[in-house]
Amino acid sequence: MFSFHHVARSALILTLSGLYAASAVGQSLKNPALGQIAGQQTRHIATYFPGRMAGSPAEIIAADYLNQTLNKMGYQSRLHAFDAKYxxxxxxxxxxxxxxxxxxxxxxxVGIVPQQIVIVAHFDTxxxxxxxxxxxxxxxxTLQGVDDxxxxxxxxxxxxxxMSKLPTHYSLRFVALSAQESGEQGASDYLANLNPQEKxxxxxxxxxxxxxxxDQLYFSSGVNTSAAxxxxxxDKALSIARxxxxxxxxxxxxxxxCEGMKALDGEHIPLLLVSASDxxxxxxxxxxxxAISPHFPTGTSRYQGQIDNLQYLDRYLPGRIEKREKDSVRILLPLLKALANPPAQE
Structure with missing residues (x-):
């Protein structure tokens, strides 16, 4: 088990050693094509922050990196610490x-109104x-957690x-959760810290x-998400994809x-779940x-350090990382723009 002082000390060492690499992500993208930022960030996170287990040195420096990145984009970003048990x-x-x-x-x-759209992804391995x-x-x-x-x-x-470059009617929140791989505790903690008004x-x-x-992208709603x-x-995401x-x-x-969002679904918070499966x-x-194959003997890469890494995926699924990141952005960006700025009501 890692102590906080061990984490902080290791974080300082690793942060200093990775400063050039961290800045290089932003500096290399002047007029990025759709998906390019996502692809480079995916590779950067997997390369420099493997073993991002909740409470580990890699987790806290990854959290710090994400926090600084979002602050530089103009968001009011903060670290949220909590205890998780397993x-x-x-x-x-x-x-x-x-x-x-x-x-x-x-x-x-903050948008024009306080109602918000929340975009969530867990970063822990x-x-x-x-x-x-x-x-x-x-x-x-050693688990890079490229896919997961x-x-x-x-x-x-x-x-x-x-989205940071666009004015929005609704407020936006981006959440990078930890401790999701320890019983979805990150989502439960996030929900527990929302007051009734925020919910x-x-x-x-x-x-x-x-x-x-x-094998392909899936867009599904939460069980308790209304048909409307x-x-x-x-349905709009699937229409954009078509x-x-x-x-x-x-x-x-x-x-x-609910793919890690069971606690939120239980509160009837509307969900759009985006993942790739079959x-x-x-x-x-x-x-x-x-499908089960020699290169994917269980039909998944989940938790498997020898498979869920850049070298293996680039070898056996060549070009897939950049394609999926691009496709996901091409679908989700216009969807998010439309949701954040709904047509004016007569």
Whole structure:
């Protein structure tokens, strides 16, 4: 377990060593094409912040990087620290509760009215929760987490960058959650810190998660999202995708519960869930991302450091990272622009 002082000391060392690389992301993009920011941010986060487990040194420096990046875009961004607990199972079957000090990032930009649209992506990687996890090399210090979920954070950052240049009717909030890989505690903590008025002001939460490995993009609504909101969000996203000739669909029911957002769905906060998977594989949960193959023997890359890394994905899914980041931005940016600036009512 990491102490706070260990985290802070390691963060300082690693932050200083990565300053040039961090600044290079922004400096290399003068007039970026759609998706270019997302692709570069995805690669940057995966490369410089592997092992972003909640409470780890890599997590806190990644949070600091995201916080600084969003502040430079003009958002009022802040770090939000909280304690998360998880049950660790040893090889002999004994179980013990472990506590970690996690850090999320919350960035706001005020619109004409206080009602807000929230864009969420978790940035933490899987924290092994048993000796068996460690034996199977699930999670740990070397997991780059390209698909899960540097890909979602990259798209979130490009949306934040491009929306920062536009006036909006509704307020915007961008949230990078931690401790999602420890029982979705980041989302639960975020919800617990919203007062009743803030919950009421939340018009929509767009959750972006795991965009690369899955066979195609899926846009689904939360189970408790109204049909009217689903039409304006899920159905509109799919319409934009069709117009751009981007392969995208929704779950068999059009809804999903809830890809890390179960706590928010339970509060009937409207959700648009964006991810890549393949619901056609006979699975009712959509968790199998693609057909089982020699390169993806479980049909997923989830938590697997030997697969969910840049070198492996570039080799066996060449060009996929840039394509998916671009496609996701091409769909979500016009959608977000339209939602943030609705037509004036007569």
């Amino acid at each position: 049950l660790y199972t040893s090889q002999d079957g004994r179980q013990n509760w472990h506590t970690v000090h996690a850090t999320s990032v919350i960035a706001d930009r 899987y924290l092994p929760q048993s000796d068996e996890d460690s034996d199977r090399n699930l999670g740990g210090l 979920n540097a890909s979602g954070v990259g798209v979130m950052l490009e949306l934040a960058d491009r 009421k002001r939340t018009l929509l939460v767009i959750h972006i998660n795991s965009l690369i490995v899955g 909101v689903a039409k304006l969000t899920r 117009g751009l000739r981007i392969a995208a669909t929704t779950s068999p029911t059009g809804t999903s519960c 619901w056609r594989l006979g699975k009712k949960d959509g968790l199998q991302q693609r």
